[in-house]
Structures are given as C-alpha cells and as structure tokens.
Amino acid sequence: MCNFAPVELERIWDAVEDHVMKHWNVGxxxxxxxxxxxxLYMTLAALKHCGSWETASAMFDMYPSPFQKMVKKFVTMLDPCLCQIFELDEEGRSTIRHLTLTGKTFANVPCARYATDVTFQQADRPVGGYNDAKMYYSGKHHLYGLKVEVSVIPTGVAINCTDWEAGSMADISIFRANKHFHTPAMQKRPGEDTINCTDWEAGSMADISLFRANKHFHTSAMQKRPGQDTINVQGPQADRYQHDWAVLVDKGYQGLQDEFRTIQPKKGAARGPPLTADERSESDRISHDRVQVENYFGRLKKLWGVCSHKWTWDRQTYNMFFRMCVALTNFRVRCCPLRREDGEYYLRYEERLIKLGLDIEEAKRLKRQQARDSRRARFVLRTRAAIRPANTSNR
Structure with missing residues (x-):
C-alpha cells in the first residue's frame, strides 16, 4: 500500500497508539x-495515492465528504505526535558528537551538521488577478506552486521542514526566514570541541534568497551547544564562526556566508576563467555530501503522492500533510537507508516538472500566435471588403 512492510506499519502504530487512544474520539x-x-491505514493510503477525495474514499467504500473530514481530523490530531517522535527528537539526538562517535558524519565535510535545500511542488493557479498569482509562479519550473525547505543530517533523516512559501520566493530568503531553527541547530554543544572534524578547503556559494527566508531555523540550528567548543572544527570559516557548525547548501545561496557558516560548491564567474582542477575537485566533494538532501527528496516524492502530484487540496492544510509525510519518511529511512536511486528519481521528477512547464508555455505561445494570425486574417478581409466597393464605383 505505502511501500511499508506489515511489521513496519505495526511499529508506527506502536509508536503513536498511546497518543491516538488518548486524543481520538474524545469530546x-x-x-x-x-x-x-x-x-491510520486509510490515512496512509490517502497520502500515498493523493488525487481527489472521491478516488481515495472509493478505495474504502466511503462517501468523499465524511472520508475527507475524518482524515483531516485524524491528521490534525496525529501530526504533532509524529513530528515529535520522528523529527524533533531526532534533531535533539543527532549532535555532532553523536554523529562523530558513531562514524556517521559527512564523509568529505565532517564539520557540517546538516544539508539544506528547497523542494518545489506544482499547485493550482491562485484565484485573483495577475499580481496575486505571480507570487506563486516559479521561473525555473514555469509552473505555479509551493516551496518548502528541508534540512537533512548525514544519516538521511530530516530534522526540520519549513511552512510552505510561494513558488517565486528565492531559496536564500526562505533560509533567512527560518533563522529561528538554523541559529540554535548550528551552535556547538558542550564537549564537542574535542572531536576531530578533519581539515577542509573553502568553497563558494549560490541561490541565497530562499536560504535567507529560512533564517529563523538556520540561525538556531547552526549554533554550537555548551561544551562543544573543545571539538576540532577546522574547516571553512572556522575562525569567523567559532561557535557554529557548518551547513551544506547549493549554488543558489550566493552571499549567505556573510550571515551563516555555509559551505557550497564553487561557482565560476560568467565571463571569468574556468575553475581549476582543485576547485572542481573541491566542488565535487561538497556535492557528494550535499546530495543526501536530494536523495531524501527522492524518497519523499516516491513514497507520498501528496508531496509529488499536483496539489489540488486546501492550501491551508498543506503544512500539516507535508510535515506528516516528512515524519513518516524519516521512519522509512531508518528501516531502509537512502540510496542513489532516490536521488536519480528526484532528478527525473524535477526534469518532468520543467518539461511540463515548458510544454504549457509553448501551448500558450501557440495559442497567442493563432489568435494573432486570426486577427490579421480578419483585418485583411475587412480591408479588402472596404476597397472593393470603392473600385466598383470608380468604374
């Protein structure tokens, strides 16, 4: 049903049973x-297949309206519990000290605590005028949609996801808006200054807007905790951010290093010389570690249709459903670690969205061209009709 084995479904139920029995069907x-x-199983099936409520309810021989009301009410009750168990508790346990002692830090950039990126999901065009709708239009995908920032630790588990933002919002802006998480999450904790995080070469940055929008998360998540100042944190910007761990981002966060200790692949100048062999090698090392967040997006999109299909449900419930899918994906990653195939699936998903957007733009262009051709043909006919009587009268 959801790529979960029966024993895994039982483990999910065991984790939330006390909370459900205490809060469901009360009042x-x-x-x-x-x-x-x-x-619970009906909810997982609805998240898996998404689509219309009529389709989801038909699987259980129920009417759409009561089924929709039941699932939404159940998710509203269950969402805080799942996020606490599979997301927030994981963020508290997965300190740099714990990751280092268990040998689960990033292979090439061990001074980075987590990697951050943004995922895009297509949605219906908002009602209203052009100024209202253009905020949701993504220039990269040529589609209307929503963006969410997710931060993933080296073990492949997400420790934070933001609320949705409009599709036109830059990645760096979302990062800065999530500052309340990033600041404490990047801080070193007591006793972490004695951990050896190996040396590393510095890189450059890109796509900064969405990252800055998520500033409230990054500022807290990147701060060192008490006792972590004794860890060897040699790496990029270690002198400038002595009390923070690093975060891996992509080239879309250019300029964010002035506010956070970020590490990103080297970006060559548009009209400058090409990157050197050492710079390309360094960028490859960073990308090799940062790909973990893309693998996570691939697993998330593969498991849950509600996160990969076009969002047609109520936009006010998007955060609730997305958080629940992230928590359940974390559980799935524990059972089956992320693989390269997950990242390849996400790349195909992105290519499919971009192709869809380009096809829609091309269809609109052809429609406009046909309208112009029709108008030109009508104008020619009217002109000829006006000239013909004049020529007849002259004879």
Missing part, C-alpha cells in the same frame, strides 16, 4: 465508527 460531537488503527 463532544459524533464519534467515528472506524477503529483508530484502521483510520
């Missing part, structure tokens, strides 16, 4: 006739 109002465990 006033009509009680659900379905068992809580059954509703």
């Amino acid at each position: 006033r109002g009509k009680k659900s006739a379905n068992a809580p465990k059954g509703i």
Whole structure:
C-alpha cells in the first residue's frame, strides 16, 4: 500500500497508539465508527495515492465528504505526535558528537551538521488577478506552486521542514526566514570541541534568497551547544564562526556566508576563467555530501503522492500533510537507508516538472500566435471588403 512492510506499519502504530487512544474520539460531537488503527491505514493510503477525495474514499467504500473530514481530523490530531517522535527528537539526538562517535558524519565535510535545500511542488493557479498569482509562479519550473525547505543530517533523516512559501520566493530568503531553527541547530554543544572534524578547503556559494527566508531555523540550528567548543572544527570559516557548525547548501545561496557558516560548491564567474582542477575537485566533494538532501527528496516524492502530484487540496492544510509525510519518511529511512536511486528519481521528477512547464508555455505561445494570425486574417478581409466597393464605383 505505502511501500511499508506489515511489521513496519505495526511499529508506527506502536509508536503513536498511546497518543491516538488518548486524543481520538474524545469530546463532544459524533464519534467515528472506524477503529483508530484502521483510520491510520486509510490515512496512509490517502497520502500515498493523493488525487481527489472521491478516488481515495472509493478505495474504502466511503462517501468523499465524511472520508475527507475524518482524515483531516485524524491528521490534525496525529501530526504533532509524529513530528515529535520522528523529527524533533531526532534533531535533539543527532549532535555532532553523536554523529562523530558513531562514524556517521559527512564523509568529505565532517564539520557540517546538516544539508539544506528547497523542494518545489506544482499547485493550482491562485484565484485573483495577475499580481496575486505571480507570487506563486516559479521561473525555473514555469509552473505555479509551493516551496518548502528541508534540512537533512548525514544519516538521511530530516530534522526540520519549513511552512510552505510561494513558488517565486528565492531559496536564500526562505533560509533567512527560518533563522529561528538554523541559529540554535548550528551552535556547538558542550564537549564537542574535542572531536576531530578533519581539515577542509573553502568553497563558494549560490541561490541565497530562499536560504535567507529560512533564517529563523538556520540561525538556531547552526549554533554550537555548551561544551562543544573543545571539538576540532577546522574547516571553512572556522575562525569567523567559532561557535557554529557548518551547513551544506547549493549554488543558489550566493552571499549567505556573510550571515551563516555555509559551505557550497564553487561557482565560476560568467565571463571569468574556468575553475581549476582543485576547485572542481573541491566542488565535487561538497556535492557528494550535499546530495543526501536530494536523495531524501527522492524518497519523499516516491513514497507520498501528496508531496509529488499536483496539489489540488486546501492550501491551508498543506503544512500539516507535508510535515506528516516528512515524519513518516524519516521512519522509512531508518528501516531502509537512502540510496542513489532516490536521488536519480528526484532528478527525473524535477526534469518532468520543467518539461511540463515548458510544454504549457509553448501551448500558450501557440495559442497567442493563432489568435494573432486570426486577427490579421480578419483585418485583411475587412480591408479588402472596404476597397472593393470603392473600385466598383470608380468604374
């Protein structure tokens, strides 16, 4: 049903059973006739296949309206519990000291605590005028949609995801807006200054806007914790950010190094000399570690149709459904670690979105061209009709 083995579904239920039994079917109002465990499986199926509520409810022989109300109410109740167990608790456990002692730091950039990137999902064009809709238009994908920033540690588990932002918002802006997470998450903790994080060469930065928008997360997540100042943190910008760990980003965060300790692949100048062999090798090392977040996006999109298909549900519930999918993906990563195939799936997903956007733009262009041709033909006919009577009268 959801690429989960029966024993894995049982483990999910065991983790949330106490919370569900305490908060489900309580208070006033009509009680659900379905068992809580059954509703959990119905919810997973709805997240997996997405589509319309009519399609999802038909799988369980239920009417769409009560099925939709039941699933939304259940997700609203379950979302905080899943996020706490599979996301927030993981962020608290996965310190640099823990990752180093277990040998699970990034292979090439061990002084980086996590990697951050943004994923895009197509959505319906917002109602209203052009000024209202253009905020959701992504120039890269040529589609209307939503963006979410996700931070992934070396073990392949996400420790933070932001609320959705409009598709036109830059990656660096989202990073800066998530400062409340990044600042404490990047801080060193007590006792981490004695850990050897090996030396590393500095790189350059790109795509800064969305990262800056997520500044409230990055500022807290990147701060060193008490006792972590004794760890050997040799690496890029170690002298400038003595109390912070690094975060891996892509080339879209250019200029963010003035605010955060970020590491990104080297970006060559548009009209400058090509990168040297050492710079290309350095960029490859960074990309090799940062690809973990792309692998995570691939697993997320592969598991849950609600995160990969075109979003047609209520936009107000997007954050709730996305957070739940992230928490469940974290559980799945624990059972089956991320693989290169996940990253390849995400690249194909991005290519499919871009191709879809280009096809839509081409269809609009052809439609406009046909309208212009038709208008030109009508103008020629009217001109000829006006000239013909004049020639007849002259005779």
